[in-house]
Amino acid sequence: MDKKTKNLFEARAKIIKALAHPARLFIVDQLSHGEKCVCELTEMIGSDVSTISKHLGILRNNGIISYEKRGTQVFYSLRVPCVLNFFSCVESVISSNAREQLLLLKD
Amino acid sequence: MDKKTKNLFEARAKIIKALAHPARLFIVDQLSHGEKCVCELTEMIGSDVSTISKHLGILRNNGIISYEKRGTQVFYSLRVPCVLNFFSCVESVISSNAREQLLLLKD
DNA sequence: TGGTTATTTGGCAAAATAGCCAATAATATG
DNA sequence: CATATTATTGGCTATTTTGCCAAATAACCA
Numbered sequence: 001m002d003k004k005t006k007n008l009f010e011a012r013a014k015i016i017k018a019l020a021h022p023a024r025l026f027i028v029d030q031l032s033h034g035e036k037c038v039c040e041l042t043e044m045i046g047s048d049v050s051t052i053s054k055h056l057g058i059l060r061n062n063g064i065i066s067y068e069k070r071g072t073q074v075f076y077s078l079r080v081p082c083v084l085n086f087f088s089c090v091e092s093v094i095s096s097n098a099r100e101q102l103l104l105l106k107d
Numbered sequence: 108m109d110k111k112t113k114n115l116f117e118a119r120a121k122i123i124k125a126l127a128h129p130a131r132l133f134i135v136d137q138l139s140h141g142e143k144c145v146c147e148l149t150e151m152i153g154s155d156v157s158t159i160s161k162h163l164g165i166l167r168n169n170g171i172i173s174y175e176k177r178g179t180q181v182f183y184s185l186r187v188p189c190v191l192n193f194f195s196c197v198e199s200v201i202s203s204n205a206r207e208q209l210l211l212l213k214d
Numbered sequence: 215t216g217g218t219t220a221t222t223t224g225g226c227a228a229a230a231t232a233g234c235c236a237a238t239a240a241t242a243t244g
Numbered sequence: 245c246a247t248a249t250t251a252t253t254g255g256c257t258a259t260t261t262t263g264c265c266a267a268a269t270a271a272c273c274a
Contacts, residue, residue, distance in 0.1 A: 009129040015197045020124040022116040063204035072241050072250040082196035089189035090122045097170035179220045179271050
């Protein structure tokens with residue numbers, strides 16, 4: 001694999017890795033319904049604020065979400081809505097796996 | 108976040124995590140052109156066979172690829188082609204980030 | 215059967231990730 | 245200004261992931 005190809009796939013993996021966490025997927029899902037402040041997301045997820053802030057930082061640094069500061073609050077929104085397309089495919093993988101499991105049980 | 112929601116997003120993250128590695132993305136990309144044996148993928152990627160085999164195991168265990176044994180070789184193929192849709196979105200994130208970088212340089 | 219090739223598995227050390235607490239920064243408000 | 249609120253950052257430990265080597269497994273062939 002030449003260097004250029006390697007860089008390409010590393011860049012792609014970096015973006016996907018930024019999404020590869022339950023809390024971060026939940027955040028993306030929530031932001032698809034409109035902007036949310038850190039406190040709202042923290043409330044919903046139920047981890048420490050610092051933890052949520054770090055998750056937001058990962059999504060932000062990878063250009064998946066954007067933010068706007070208003071007063072003491074920071075509001076995040078989805079910058080690249082196409083990531084929502086991931087969900088339907090992931091869902092089909094999950095149900096396909098479940099069907100496979102059922103088939104195996106029949107043996 | 109209730110338990111059901113938590114489980115849902117954990118299941119989704121597990122699938123996405125399985126894809127979140129340069130070598131594994133490369134494998135998915137290659138398999139989109141047709142089945143490949145472990146030796147071919149190993150040759151292309153240039154890591155140890157055992158490393159490639161473990162990557163394949165992760166994709167396989169998450170239902171993203173399937174395999175068929177023929178003789179001493181094992182041929183892998185893409186089980187859920189919709190994961191290829193990820194690439195175009197990821198690409199748009201990357202180019203959007205690049206444009207953002209350019210804007211920042213102008214300041 | 216013995217040897218060869220292809221692949222997987224076990225085990226280990228290094229690196230990356232996650233999540234908490236404490237400390238800091240920024241802004242609003244009395 | 246002092247204090248409260250909201251969010252980010254630093255630092256730490258625990259956990260997970262990665263990738264190599266060595267060993268085991270499987271199928272083919274002489």
